[in-house]
Amino acid sequence: MRHEGMNILYGITANGNGHLSRSAQIVSILRERGHQVTLVISGQPSKQVMNAESLKPYFRFDGFSFANNNGRMSAVATILSARPFRFLGDLLSAMPAGKFDLAVTDYEPLTAWYARMHGIRSVGFCHMYSYLYPGVPTPDSRWYERLTFRWLAPADLMLGIHWHPYHRNIIPPFIQPVDTSREDETSVLVYLPWDDPQIYLPVLAAVKGYRFIIYGHQILNHHGHGDYLYDHQSGEEGTLVFKTENRTGFLEDLGRCASVIANAGFSLASEAASMGKRLLLKPYAGQIEQEHNATEALRLGLAMKAETLEPDTITRFLAASRLEPLAFQNLAPLFVDWLEKGSTILDQGTWEAMWGKRLPREAYSSSLSCIHTPRHSPREKTSYQPSPAVSTGMSRRPAS
The missing domain is CATH 3.40.50.2000 (Glycogen Phosphorylase B;)
Incomplete structure (x- = not known):
């Protein structure tokens, strides 16, 4: 009621x-x-x-x-x-x-x-x-x-x-529901708010044939005024596109892109995985949640992980096969x-x-306490599959 x-x-x-x-x-x-x-x-x-x-x-x-x-x-x-x-x-x-x-x-x-x-x-x-x-x-x-x-x-x-x-x-x-009907294989959403753009922008500019849509910094272009100024030399107009933070616009760009490069915050990784986007995570160094998120996403076959960004790393990532969407409601x-x-x-x-649908059939049990996921190599698992439930008696309180 x-x-x-x-x-x-x-x-x-x-x-x-x-x-x-x-x-x-x-x-x-x-x-x-x-x-x-x-x-x-x-x-x-x-x-x-x-x-x-x-x-x-x-x-x-x-x-x-x-x-x-x-x-x-x-x-x-x-x-x-x-x-x-x-x-x-x-x-x-x-x-x-x-x-x-x-x-x-x-x-x-x-x-x-x-x-x-x-x-x-x-x-x-x-x-x-x-x-x-x-x-x-x-x-x-x-x-x-x-x-x-x-x-x-x-x-x-x-x-x-x-x-x-x-x-x-x-x-x-x-x-949130996102329209992916106009997805463009050459569009890449970039969200690296904890990284220095003067380091990663030249790396992105060196990767040809893609349009990088960048959120997370007040960067307009070399004529604009923001926290950072950057004059890219890619030779390809529109290779780097800078956007101000706006949730509606961000979701539209997320729906249109085929790949995402981001720090390892849990929410964006979840959104990308739910739509089956390619996902490259660069965790915010020293922040244990992000470092663990990237490691766990790699283990589950949801993402690639990079400690540093290099042109060859990004090129290999963009050539990787797509994942099946996790289809969360x-x-x-x-x-x-x-x-x-x-x-x-x-x-x-x-x-x-x-x-x-994300719940394994075996989990429909009132005695459920936890479900263990077996350890595996990310290379052996290219899509997410729930592991069977392990019934050990339900606990309603966190472990001490």
Whole structure:
């Protein structure tokens, strides 16, 4: 039964456009259905919020952000820039007050901790939460990084997002429907916001016969004004096309391209894999989630991985065969349906409905705890195939 007119505190981290894009879908549906949504966005304070108009009204906070040092995440600088006293001040005196029925956090710490302090029922969802559960491949991490997975944005129920139903608290990626009817084999979408364009642009310009559509930097052309200036010498007009960040335009270009070159953020990798795009991932060095995403996508046969970009690497990638689409459904309406039930347990029927055709037949069991994927060489597996379920008794709480 639907909960009419809930008062919801909803938090989104701005550390990655994937959080903003998927939560924009959910917030829009919640508001359309008559729920009062108080929205909090934190992280990357110097960065403009993507599609801000569609999210308004919202409260903006500094929060926690990754510190970048020459294309590599600096753990020391990230910790020093965290400003914990500012965070505590915001938590205690600046957060919007109200009698909330539910708190939802897309890995946003202020909302999570506010709900914990005030006894508000809370649900969190993010790829990082998947590392809390048994049976899910996890990155090699240091003790403080493992604490971060669990305690940066804690919630009563923390739903991990992944490409495979390893556990009952793992849900599939949020994918928006995209038109791929005008796909162009020579178009390549490039999204490398953490990399220095003065390093990778000459590499792209050296690859002939393709049109690279570049997002993630304020680059116009050698006559424009932006964060970086670049005068390409490819000799082929239109080889490098620079776009400003806009979700609608980005999805249109993603639908038209046949290949994607990107850092290893989970959301874009999921979108590309769902459409069967060629995918080359260059993880943001030092950011363990991205490094693990790239390794796991390679292991599952979803992508190629590169530590550095070279013309021959890109040429070989663009000549590779295409993958079968993963065919994830539009999850946002189902997720909102479940939120409206008022539960902090993901019931079996909802979980099965969310995974749909991506759920192996053997997984339809109330005793399911986790599904293990066998190790294999990426060369031996060119398309994604779910592995059989392993029933070991269901666990509703993260592993300690």
